[in-house]
Amino acid sequence: MTSARFLVVLDADSTLIRNEVIELIADEAGRREEVQAATEAAMRGEVDFAASLRSRVAALQGVPVSRFSRVLDRIEPTPGVHRLTEAVHARGGVVGVVSGGFHEILDHIAPDLGVDRWRANRLAVVDEALSGHVEGDIVDAAAKASALQEWADELGVRRNATIAIGDGANDLQMMAVAGLGLAFNAKPAVRAAASLVIGPQDLSEVIPLLP
């Protein structure tokens, strides 16, 4: 596809899906508690996202990649996600997902959920197990905003025909550059900065707002 009428970009964890994937992987490492606390602090915007992600990923060291199938089995798509992506496509729009989470999981779930393009972090693997490092540049708040701008330019979509949807502090920059920034199921700092707050955990609530 070379052009689109509009672009909708969603965050993944707690927006496209109901889970925080890093917490599911941490379960496989037996380190849920510490990773969950650190993730919550990062989503409230209390700590530097990239530094926090690096230390949380370090806690995942040694998890065999074969355990990803157990993680995938536990993922719950957010209610209404299929209806939203179908509605976007029916109106000539494109759906993107940009995530501070991981390609290793999104690559499996995004196509089935009607997502057209996605960008996320990559977990480094050594001997079929997580090395505890992130590969390459970290997808943080600034990278999320750049992805939205880059995709809009590629698709010939004007900035005011973009919608960004997220729940965490690392979604605020992409919400600020989008024509419409929607706080979904969001933390207080995100609700305060959003153009609009979507209360119920149902993505089909976004459909009436599509151009």
Ligand SMILES: [Mg+2]
């Ligand atoms: Mg999120």
